[in-house]
Amino acid sequence: MNKLDGISVFVQVNDSGSYAAAGRVLGMSASAVGKAIVRLEERMGLRLLHRNNRSIGLTAEGAVFLDHCRRIMAELAAAEATLSNAQAQPSGRLRVSAPVASEGWNRVFLQFMATFPEIDLDVSYTNRLVDLVEEGYDVVLRIGPLQDSRLLTRRLGVFSLRLVASPTYLERHGTPRTIEDLLGHACLRNRNVSSRRIDAWPLGPDHAHINAELSNKLVADHYAMLLMAALEGLGIVCMPSFWSDEHIERGTLRHILADLTPNQRAVSAVWPGGRGFPAKLAAFLDFMAQKLPAVLR
Numbered sequence: 001m002n003k004l005d006g007i008s009v010f011v012q013v014n015d016s017g018s019y020a021a022a023g024r025v026l027g028m029s030a031s032a033v034g035k036a037i038v039r040l041e042e043r044m045g046l047r048l049l050h051r052n053n054r055s056i057g058l059t060a061e062g063a064v065f066l067d068h069c070r071r072i073m074a075e076l077a078a079a080e081a082t083l084s085n086a087q088a089q090p091s092g093r094l095r096v097s098a099p100v101a102s103e104g105w106n107r108v109f110l111q112f113m114a115t116f117p118e119i120d121l122d123v124s125y126t127n128r129l130v131d132l133v134e135e136g137y138d139v140v141l142r143i144g145p146l147q148d149s150r151l152l153t154r155r156l157g158v159f160s161l162r163l164v165a166s167p168t169y170l171e172r173h174g175t176p177r178t179i180e181d182l183l184g185h186a187c188l189r190n191r192n193v194s195s196r197r198i199d200a201w202p203l204g205p206d207h208a209h210i211n212a213e214l215s216n217k218l219v220a221d222h223y224a225m226l227l228m229a230a231l232e233g234l235g236i237v238c239m240p241s242f243w244s245d246e247h248i249e250r251g252t253l254r255h256i257l258a259d260l261t262p263n264q265r266a267v268s269a270v271w272p273g274g275r276g277f278p279a280k281l282a283a284f285l286d287f288m289a290q291k292l293p294a295v296l297r
Contacts, residue, residue, distance in 0.1 A: 004072075004076070005036070006036055006039065006040040006043070007040075007069045007072060007073065008026070008073065009022065009026065009028075009033055009036040009037065009040070010036075010037060010040055010048065010065075010066070010069060011066065011069050011070065011073060012025055012026055012033075013033060013037060013049070013056065014058065014066055014155075015154045015155050015289070016153055016154060016155055017055075017056065017155045017266060017268075018030075018056060019031075019033040019034050019037075019056070020033075021146070021153050021155075024151075024152055024153070024273075025152050025153065025154070037049060044065070046059075046061045046062075046065070047059050047061065047062070048061060048062035048065055049062055089118065089279060090116045090118060090119050090279040090280045090282070090283040091118035091119060091279070091280060092118075092119065092120065092278075092280050093119075093120045093122055094119050094120070094121055094122065094138050094139070094280050094281065094284060095122045095124070095136060095137045095138045095139075096109075096121065096122065096123045096124070096137065096138065096139055096140070096141070096284070097123075097124050097125075097126065097130045097132070097135075097137045097139075097140040097141065098123055098124070098125055098140075098141045099125070099126070099127050099141060099142070099143055100125045100126065100127050100222060100223070100224075101125075101240075101242060101243075102223075102240075102242045102243050102246075102295075104242055104295035105242070105292070105295060107295075108287075108288065108291045108292055108295060109121060109123060111287075111291060112283075112284065112287050112288075112291075115287065116280070116283055116287075119280050119283070119284075124137075126193070127192075127193040127194070127221065128193045128194050129142075129194040132151065132270060132271070132272060133272050138271060138278075138280075138281055139269055139270065139271040139281060139284060139285070140269070140270045140271070141156070141267060141268070141269055141270075141288075142267070142268055142269075142270055143240075143265060143266070143267055144265055144266065145266075146268055146270060151270045151271065151272060151273070152270070152271050152272070152273050153268050153269065153270050154268060154269045154285055154289065155266055155267070155268050156267045156268060156269055156285075156288050156289050156292050156293070157266075157267050157289075157292050157293035157296040157297075158264050158265060158266050158267070158293075158296060159240050159241045159242055159264075159265055159267065159296040159297070160240075160241050160262075160263055160264055160265065161201070161202050161238050161239065161240060161241070161261070161263050161265065162238070162239060162240075162241055162244045162245075162248075162255050162258070162261075163182075163201065163236060163237075163238050163255070163256050163257050163258075163261055164230060164236070164237060164238075164239065164244045164247070164248065164253040164254060164255055164256065165230060165233075165235065165236040165237070165253065165254060165256060166230055166231055166232070166233045166252065166253055166254070167251070167252075167254060168233035169186075169230075169233040169234070169235060169236070170254060170256070172233070173185060173186075175254075175256060176236070176256055176257055177257075178257075178260070179203050179204075179207045179210055179257065179260055179261075180207075180210065182201075182203075182210060182214060182236065182257075183210065183213055183214070183215075185215070185235065185236050186215060186217035186218075186234060186235030186236065187214045187215045187216065187217055187235055187236055187237075188217060188218045188220075188226045188229050188230060188234065188235045188236065188237040189214070189216050189217075189218065189219045189220075189226075189237075189238075190219075190220065190221065190223065190226060190237075190238070190239070191219050191220065191221040192221070193221050198216065198219060199238070201214065201238040201261070202238070202261045202262075202263035203260075203261060204260075204261075217234065217235045218234065218235065223239050223240070223243050226239060227239065227243055227244070227247070230253060231247065231252055231253065236256070240265070241296065241297065242295055242296050245297075267292065267296060269284075269285055269288060
C-alpha cells in the first residue's frame with residue numbers, strides 16, 4: 001500500500017465516522033478500508049483507532065498522527081492547487097441546504113463568503129429531509145444518522161442535546177434530581193419536521209417509559225420558539241448545545257441532569273457522487289470542517 005494512500009484512508013475514516021462511509025467516498029469496500037487501516041497500524045507499530053461494533057474513535061497516538069496527516073494532505077492539496085489553472089479556483093454558485101440552526105452557523109457561512117469572494121452562496125434553511133439530487137443541491141448539512149448510501153459524506157463535528165431550564169423556573173418548581181423527577185415538570189418539546197413526531201429526550205433505554213409520559217406543555221418545530229419559552233420560565237426544554245450553551249454561560253439557562261443524560265449527535269455534509277469534486281465544494285467542506293466544530297461545542 002502506498003504511504004499516501006494509507007494516510008488518505010485514515011483521514012477519511014476519521015472524517016466519515018465509519019469504514020463503510022469512508023469506503024463510499026474513496027470507492028473502496030468497507031473490508032478494504034479496514035485492511036488498509038490495519039496495514040497502516042502495523043507499519044507504524046501503533047494502534048491508531050479504537051474499534052467496536054458501534055463506533056470508531058481515535059487513540060491518543062491516532063489523534064497526534066491525524067494532525068500530521070492533515071498537514072501532509074493540506075500541503076499536497078496546496079501544491080496541486082498551485083499547479084492548476086485559474087479555472088480550478090473556487091468560484092461559482094454553491095447551493096446548500098442547512099438545518100434551521102443558531103446564529104453561530106450563520107456566522108460561519110458569512111466567514112466562508114468573506115474567505116471565498118468568488119463563490120456565490122445560496123443557502124436554504126429547513127429541518128425536513130430534502131432530496132439532495134431531485135432538488136438540485138450541491139451539498140446538504142444533516143444532523144443525526146445518515147441513511148442514503150448513494151451519497152458521499154463527511155463528518156463535520158458533533159454536539160450534544162442538553163436539558164435546560166431558566167433559574168426562575170427552577171426556583172418556582174424545583175430542580176429535577178432524577179430522570180423520574182421530570183414527570184412533575186412542564187416540558188417544552190420539539191416536533192420533528194420530517195417525521196412529525198415529537199423528539200425523544202436522551203434519557204436512555206431504561207427510561208423509555210418516562211419519555212412516553214413527559215408532558216407536552218409546549219410543542220413547536222422550531223428551537224427559536226422553544227428557547228424563548230425556556231428563557232421566559234415556562235418549562236424544561238431539550239435542545240442542541242449550539243442553541244443552549246451561550247445562555248448557559250450567561251446564566252440565563254441552567255443545564256440539568258447532565259450526568260444522567262450523556263449523548264452525542266453528528267453533523268455531516270452530504271453530496272451526490274458522479275459529479276466530480278469541484279473546487280467550490282472542496283473549499284466549503286474544508287472550511288466547515290475547520291470552523292463548525294467550535295460552534296457545535
